[in-house]
Amino acid sequence: MASEPIFPRDRVTIVGVLNLTPDSFSDGGRYVRRGDDGALDLAAAVRAAHALVESGADVIDLGGESTRPGAAEVPAGVEIERTRPVIEALTGRIGVPISIDTRKAEVAAAALAAGARVVNDVSGLGHEPRLADVAAEGGATLVLGHMRGVPETMQRAPHYDDVLREVAAELEAAVEVAHAAGVPDEHLVVDPGLGFGKRLEDNLALLAHAGWLRERLGLPVLVGPSRKSFLGALTGDPVEARELATVAACAVAAFAGADAVRVHDPAGARRAAAVGRAARDARRKELT
Numbered sequence: 001m002a003s004e005p006i007f008p009r010d011r012v013t014i015v016g017v018l019n020l021t022p023d024s025f026s027d028g029g030r031y032v033r034r035g036d037d038g039a040l041d042l043a044a045a046v047r048a049a050h051a052l053v054e055s056g057a058d059v060i061d062l063g064g065e066s067t068r069p070g071a072a073e074v075p076a077g078v079e080i081e082r083t084r085p086v087i088e089a090l091t092g093r094i095g096v097p098i099s100i101d102t103r104k105a106e107v108a109a110a111a112l113a114a115g116a117r118v119v120n121d122v123s124g125l126g127h128e129p130r131l132a133d134v135a136a137e138g139g140a141t142l143v144l145g146h147m148r149g150v151p152e153t154m155q156r157a158p159h160y161d162d163v164l165r166e167v168a169a170e171l172e173a174a175v176e177v178a179h180a181a182g183v184p185d186e187h188l189v190v191d192p193g194l195g196f197g198k199r200l201e202d203n204l205a206l207l208a209h210a211g212w213l214r215e216r217l218g219l220p221v222l223v224g225p226s227r228k229s230f231l232g233a234l235t236g237d238p239v240e241a242r243e244l245a246t247v248a249a250c251a252v253a254a255f256a257g258a259d260a261v262r263v264h265d266p267a268g269a270r271r272a273a274a275v276g277r278a279a280r281d282a283r284r285k286e287l288t
Contacts, residue, residue, distance in 0.1 A: 006059060006097050006118060006141050007189050007220045012253075012273035013260035015099065016057030017226065018049055020082040021066045032064075032082055045086045053096055056270035059118060060094060061262060062086055062111075063101030067122050069155040069195070069229075076106040083107070084114045091115025099143070103127035105134045112138040122196060123147050124174035132181035142183050143222055144174045146193035155197065163202040164209055167192050168216050175217065189220045189260065195228040203230040207249060211257020211280075224262035225249035226269075243268060251276040255283075 007013050020040065022032050031045040049060050064082035065074045079102060087098055091114065099118035100111035105128045108119045112134065119135045121127070122145035135142040146167050148158065160166050171190045178188060192206040192213060206213070207223060214221045225231065231245040232238065247268040250261045254276025263269040 005186065007222070007260055009220065009259060011058075012258065012277050013058045013222075014056050014266045014270050014273065015059045015061050015222065015224075015260055015262040016049075016052035016055075016266045017262060017264045018045065018052065018060055018062045018086070019066070020045060020062055020064050020086060040082055040085060042085050042089060046089050049086070049090055049094055052266055053094060056266035057096060059097050059099050059260075060090070061099040061101050061118070061120055062116075063120075064107070065102065067101075067103075067151045067196070069151060071151045073150070073152070076104045079104065079107045080110045084110050087111055087114040087116050097141075099141075103131070105131040108134045108140075109138070112140055117141060118143065120191075121145060122191070122193065123150075124171060124193075125177045126174070129177055129181075132178045132183055135178070135187070136182035139187070141187045141189065142178055143189045143191055144171060144178065145191040145196065146171055146174075147196035149197055151196075158197045158199055158202070160199075160202055163198070163205050164212065167206060168213055171213075171217060175219070185219060189222050190217055191222045191224060191262075194223060194225050195230060198230070200230050200233050203228070207252055208256055210253055214257050214259065220259035221257065222260040222262060223249075223253040223258040225253065226261075226263040226265075247272045255280045 020032050031041050062083050064079035097117040099120050100116045101120045102108055103123045108131050118141045120143040124144040125132055194203045210221050226246050227239055227242040231242045235245050250269040251272040254273040261269050
């Protein structure tokens with residue numbers, strides 16, 4: 001019997017973020033020490049993963065490399081050292097699927113071998129197209145994110161003439177690469193990449209048109225607004241005070257048609273998504 005999809009269409013899937021990095025923009029250094037040794041606090045990371053599930057996460061997304069604006073690339077071996085022990089400690093014990101947030105095929109392969117079931121590539125196969133082969137061979141769900149350039153430079157004067165159609169077209173190209181590698185539609189999710197080479201107006205347009213993107217590509221759409229700088233630009237809040245704005249963005253995403261949201265605080269996002277999804281369903285019934 002086929003396994004249940006990880007991103008079903010009858011709910012808004014809550015993806016909980018677990019950054020195993022010393023320098024992520026929101027929670028870097030919490031589970032991996034800053035400094036030369038970069039030691040992983042495995043016990044603390046495992047506790048954090050369980051706490052994410054208890055607060056409502058349907059998927060845990062682990063990352064060993066920061067992709068915040070300005071972040072430099074780290075070697076694949078470092079990513080593996082940060083993430084594989086946590087995946088091994090959680091597999092079979094956490095109760096939800098584990099996702100690896102990486103742009104690298106080698107890291108994805110190690111994570112899948114350790115028990116991960118999802119590969120979340122923020123570069124949409126732009127960094128290493130062979131990551132699609134790894135996902136196909138492992139039978140993994142593949143999240144294709146949109147990003148122009150690399151994290152180190154992506155926020156240097158980004159420009160779009162028509163952000164919705166340009167992002168959709170570039171995601172369609174990534175989907176074609178995934179298809180060519182053998183990844184079927186039922187294992188594909190797209191992410192418009194809020195904050196990844198986008199201006200404020202671009203992020204807002206993509207957030208408000210998640211449903212349009214879903215219809216255009218025919219695939220589930222994941223939106224990741226959590227604590228990002230565009231929310232700070234709107235509210236004036238620093239990173240540590242953007243949770244209320246994140247909750248509001250999750251409600252908007254669900255109302256607009258998103259199938260999943262990626263967040264640091266699942267509890268608030270789950271409630272917001274429930275309201276947004278219910279309002280979206282009510283609107284559709286009224287128009288039919």
